[in-house]
Amino acid sequence: GAGVSQSPRYKVAKRGQDVALRCDPISGHVSLFWYQQALGQGPEFLTYFQNEAQLDKSGLPSDRFFAERPEGSVSTLKIQRTQQEDSAVYLCASSADVSDNSPLHFGNGTRLTVT
Amino acid sequence: DAKTTQPPSMDCAEGRAANLPCNHSTISGNEYVYWYRQIHSQGPQYIIHGLKNNETNEMASLIITEDRKSSTLILPHATLRDTAVYYCIVRVGYDYKLSFGAGTTVTVRA
Numbered sequence: 050g051a052g053v054s055q056s057p058r059y060k061v062a063k064r065g066q067d068v069a070l071r072c073d074p075i076s077g078h079v080s081l082f083w084y085q086q087a088l089g090q091g092p093e094f095l096t097y098f099q100n101e102a103q104l105d106k107s108g109l110p111s112d113r114f115f116a117e118r119p120e121g122s123v124s125t126l127k128i129q130r131t132q133q134e135d136s137a138v139y140l141c142a143s144s145a146d147v148s149d150n151s152p153l154h155f156g157n158g159t160r161l162t163v164t
Numbered sequence: 165d166a167k168t169t170q171p172p173s174m175d176c177a178e179g180r181a182a183n184l185p186c187n188h189s190t191i192s193g194n195e196y197v198y199w200y201r202q203i204h205s206q207g208p209q210y211i212i213h214g215l216k217n218n219e220t221n222e223m224a225s226l227i228i229t230e231d232r233k234s235s236t237l238i239l240p241h242a243t244l245r246d247t248a249v250y251y252c253i254v255r256v257g258y259d260y261k262l263s264f265g266a267g268t269t270v271t272v273r274a
Contacts, residue, residue: 053207091267092262105260140207152210
């Protein structure tokens with residue numbers, strides 16, 4: 050079946066521009082996650098949704114980062130006034146239900162380069 | 165979450181079994197051991213997880229020591245496509261977060 054889909058695959062933004070990254074989770078998956086992965090590092094947790102509710106945004110690095118999942122399916126990660134340090138791969142993951150130890154399934158990410 | 169320790173890199177011969185070690189000496193009784201791998205330019209891929217019993221699926225086997233302080237991921241017949249960074253993660257059963265470390269860069273050589 051279809052996995053987690055992310056778009057665009059690559060995004061180049063000039064410093065100061067706003068960007069929006071899209072995630073289409075696996076159909077029916079309740080939980081959705083965003084991670085940030087810097088070059089040569091492991092993924093770092095950003096935020097977590099259960100259905101449309103954002104239950105944890107403790108990993109968002111600044112108030113320029115905003116995520117939403119208004120109908121409990123597709124999610125968008127928005128970064129305002131991008132800075133060079135925002136350059137990274139942004140990964141989305143979904144799982145059926147974290148309460149039963151369902152594994153996370155990741156998309157292939159969006160590589161953001163801020164120039 | 166308990167921390168894990170993995171070797172930074174290892175080489176394996178194609179067609180041979182690859183044994184990837186992981187130490188998690190401070191693991192708690194309700195923490196599971198998860199393995200993911202990340203092939204270049206792709207997202208992390210779930211491999212297997214277990215609590216205390218050994219587990220096997222179509223991708224790999226997970227052997228957890230009796231004291232649960234370490235585990236080994238076994239890829240039974242490594243292929244060139246298994247070249248990737250392998251992450252060993254411990255996660256509390258009810259916790260939604262996965263905390264990734266640096267992982268082991270595994271290179272399968274022909």
